[in-house]
Amino acid sequence: MKHLRSIPELGADGLTRLLELTNHMVEVNRRPVPKVPALRGRTVVSLFFEDSTRTRLSFETAAKRLSADTMTFSVSTSSVNKGESLRDTVETITDMGVDAFVVRHKSAGIPWQISDWTTAAVVNAGDGWHQHPTQALVDCFTVREARGCERFDGLTLTIVGDIKHSRVARSNIAAFSMLGAQIVLVAPPTLLPPDVAHWPVTVSHSLDDVVGRTDILYMLRLQSERMSQGHVPNLREYSERFGLDARRLAMLPSDAVVMHPGPMNRGVEMLIDPSALPNSLIHRQVANGVSVRMAVLFDLLAGESSAGNLREVAP
Amino acid sequence: MKRDNNAKRGSNAKRFVLKGGTIVDSRGERRAEVAIEGGVVVEVGEALSGDAIDAGGAVIAPGFVDLHAHLREPGKEEAETIETGSRAGAKGGYTALVAMPNTDPPQDSVAVVDFVREQGRRAGLVEVVPSGCITLGRQGEALAPMAELAAAGVRIFTDDGNGVQDELLMRRAMEYGRGLDVTLAQHCEVATLTKGAVMNECQCCTTLGLPGWPAVAEELMVFRDIELARITGARVHFLHLSTARSVDLVRAAKRDGLPITAEVTPHHLSLDETRLMSFDTVYKVNPPLRSPRDIAALRKGVLDGTIDALATDHAPHPRRDKELSLDQAPPGMLGLETALGVALGVLEIDLPHLVRIMSINPARIAGIEARHGRDIEPGAPANLVVFDPNITWQVAPDELASKSRNTPFVGMTLRGRVRHTIFGGDFTVLDGEAQR
Structure with a gap:
């Protein structure tokens, strides 16, 4: 693997390999000193054109636990608006001798553009509405851990909310279907992309209709700007139809789990205190984030000596 | 850059004849030679006299x-x-x-x-x-x-x-x-x-x-x-x-x-x-x-x-x-x-x-039909193209005359290539090469 840019590009074999590798990283993180020298001398740059403290910290923690050096290059979107060349930025940092870029940008496709301009590996940490592959890896790993299974045949993943603008949804639809899950999308038509007929999903516009038949209830964040753009008339109406409240929680099968990629909008899509959720995996998602990103960076950067390095991280 | 207008007048005043081509205009297709002098088409026919320019096998069109x-x-x-x-x-x-x-x-x-x-x-x-x-x-x-x-x-x-x-x-x-x-x-x-x-x-x-x-x-x-x-x-x-x-x-x-x-x-x-x-x-x-x-x-x-x-x-x-x-x-x-x-x-x-x-x-x-897109006949302004309709070629971005390079056609096989372009009786392109 040269880059991690999207789940379809990673493919089912790559997905399985990274999930297996994550098991090793979970073990490393359980040690009294959760740090190994696997990527000593390697440099990982966070290139964030869009603010995301939690994803950036998760990647940087992962890099540090593998003993890589880290740099952060925060670029305000405004400087790009002024016409600053993205290519110049990437080439300059590449010249400093870096091994990987971890990239987040509000425009889809940036990781592909950047990988044309650098010899370093590119990890997509979110490109516009398109992909967020490490989030999908986190979510698959978390479900595997919770259900104790390797594949998701027979399980139903129900994704609720703003599918149209969600890179998390696009990544998870690809990843969970590769592992055999049935996928149901629940949203008003205004929050669905224009043509989902070719996706391996079924669509519902009523959460009440499907909540009783789900194994994994995945709530997406609704950004308040969707109101001003006319996608939903107001938050109250959205919450009533698509929020998770006590009534809908009671309709969930008893062994179903609840997930959310964060940050949560309390009172919008999440109408109950998440700490009161009996089957919430939300904390496990955050915790597994570091292990998954360690696996990704290790897979990309350990290179020729990866077998030897894997012994360093193995129990 | 200062242009020498006398030289230009001199060049397009000189008679030349496009030989071996097929005329294509609103009247259809026909094989004929085209004589150009003083910026206009002066004669269309067979065996015309004047400096021959090769249009062999090519199309002569407005x-x-x-x-x-x-x-x-x-x-x-x-x-x-x-x-x-x-x-x-x-x-x-x-x-x-x-x-x-x-x-x-x-x-x-x-x-x-x-x-x-x-x-x-x-x-x-x-x-x-x-x-x-x-x-x-x-x-x-x-x-x-x-x-x-x-x-x-x-x-x-x-x-x-x-x-x-x-x-x-x-x-x-x-x-x-x-x-x-x-x-x-x-x-x-x-x-x-x-x-x-x-x-x-x-x-x-x-x-x-x-x-x-x-x-x-x-x-x-x-x-x-x-x-x-x-x-x-x-x-x-x-x-x-x-x-x-x-x-x-x-x-x-x-x-x-x-x-x-x-x-x-x-x-x-x-x-x-x-x-x-x-x-x-x-x-x-x-x-x-x-x-x-x-x-x-x-x-x-x-x-x-x-x-x-x-x-x-x-x-x-x-x-x-x-x-x-x-x-x-x-x-x-x-x-x-x-x-x-x-x-x-x-x-x-x-x-x-x-x-x-x-x-x-x-x-x-x-609204420029008086000067362009006209039938190729005596009296028409000599604004013409001569192209080979069957030559296939590939785009080389560095050979483009445009100042920019944003062509999406790199790597695509194109069919039909311009041999000569004549504007006001002057060759702006001759044998595929821009003349100025």
């Missing part, structure tokens, strides 16, 4: 006319100048280019229009035909001084890049324009439906997470302007149509006898929306690349005569602008040097029809 070229001067000379754009045009077989008005300052005053025409004369490689803005500053709020511009020679008005959104203002422009006997050319895009759009709204944009540009945003304005043309009687030209339904609307309007014309670009005839899967900004263009179904309908529209003209929408951009993210990179691609090769590569079109859509019809729409 020079191509592009209804839609962004020459970027004044304002964005980093991307193109009138001289480099004219040279690119000459290499593509063009003898006239309609210069789009989205310059800085825009072509909404006589001063700017005169400047553009004069820069074209100075370059001397093609006739640069300035279009005028419909509204001041292309802002869609108040009419530009259309009568003044028309008096200064402007025959075609457009806010290209911006469709005129306000229905009443567009109606007024049509009414006013009808009184001036000019053509209004519309960029059809209902802007509220395309805010932030990067590519066609389709299956592909759904998966790529790129904001979609729905076909209906074009079709609504095509429909609106057809109906406004119906009540105002104005001549309306539709720029770069890109959807199947737009072609249907124009076909129906023509059946009703309305004075509507339409153009299509080489890229909308040849490239589909899936190109964006590479996330390469060279494929970002407005209107966007559409579906294979739309491409098929556009080709059919050309072949059945619904579409009058092939127009390039030649839109040069410097490298650094196209190296922005997809949402910020400007739309547009080069077209002048590849139009013929793309058209012959993708259209099953006979040569007289090709000459109609690349020369005769656009010359008429631009």
Whole structure:
């Protein structure tokens, strides 16, 4: 693997390999000193054109636990608006001798553009509405851990909310279907992309209709700007139809789990205190984030000596 | 650079004869020699005397006319100048280019229009035909001084890049324009439906997470302007149509006898929306690349005569602008040097029809039919192209005459290549090489 840019590009074999590798990283993180020298001398740059403290910290923690050096290059979107060349930025940092870029940008496709301009590996940490592959890896790993299974045949993943603008949804639809899950999308038509007929999903516009038949209830964040753009008339109406409240929680099968990629909008899509959720995996998602990103960076950067390095991280 | 006008007069005063070619014009195809002297065609026939220029096996046609070229001067000379754009045009077989008005300052005053025409004369490689803005500053709020511009020679008005959104203002422009006997050319895009759009709204944009540009945003304005043309009687030209339904609307309007014309670009005839899967900004263009179904309908529209003209929408951009993210990179691609090769590569079109859509019809729409797109007969101005319709070739970006390199046709096999271009009796291109 040269880059991690999207789940379809990673493919089912790559997905399985990274999930297996994550098991090793979970073990490393359980040690009294959760740090190994696997990527000593390697440099990982966070290139964030869009603010995301939690994803950036998760990647940087992962890099540090593998003993890589880290740099952060925060670029305000405004400087790009002024016409600053993205290519110049990437080439300059590449010249400093870096091994990987971890990239987040509000425009889809940036990781592909950047990988044309650098010899370093590119990890997509979110490109516009398109992909967020490490989030999908986190979510698959978390479900595997919770259900104790390797594949998701027979399980139903129900994704609720703003599918149209969600890179998390696009990544998870690809990843969970590769592992055999049935996928149901629940949203008003205004929050669905224009043509989902070719996706391996079924669509519902009523959460009440499907909540009783789900194994994994995945709530997406609704950004308040969707109101001003006319996608939903107001938050109250959205919450009533698509929020998770006590009534809908009671309709969930008893062994179903609840997930959310964060940050949560309390009172919008999440109408109950998440700490009161009996089957919430939300904390496990955050915790597994570091292990998954360690696996990704290790897979990309350990290179020729990866077998030897894997012994360093193995129990 | 100072040009020696005497030398020029000397060169085009000298008689020469195109030998071995086949003439293709509105009267069809015929084998004949063409003698040119003093900037005009002086004789058409057999065994003519004069310096022989080889046109063996090639087509001799009236020079191509592009209804839609962004020459970027004044304002964005980093991307193109009138001289480099004219040279690119000459290499593509063009003898006239309609210069789009989205310059800085825009072509909404006589001063700017005169400047553009004069820069074209100075370059001397093609006739640069300035279009005028419909509204001041292309802002869609108040009419530009259309009568003044028309008096200064402007025959075609457009806010290209911006469709005129306000229905009443567009109606007024049509009414006013009808009184001036000019053509209004519309960029059809209902802007509220395309805010932030990067590519066609389709299956592909759904998966790529790129904001979609729905076909209906074009079709609504095509429909609106057809109906406004119906009540105002104005001549309306539709720029770069890109959807199947737009072609249907124009076909129906023509059946009703309305004075509507339409153009299509080489890229909308040849490239589909899936190109964006590479996330390469060279494929970002407005209107966007559409579906294979739309491409098929556009080709059919050309072949059945619904579409009058092939127009390039030649839109040069410097490298650094196209190296922005997809949402910020400007739309547009080069077209002048590849139009013929793309058209012959993708259209099953006979040569007289090709000459109609690349020369005769656009010359008429631009109001320059006295000088361009004319039948090749004694007395016609010597604005001609000689091209080999069967030569296949591949685009080498570094050999382009344009100042920019944003061509989407790299690696594609094109069919048909320009051998000579003659403008005002002078060779601007000889044996495929630009002469100046």
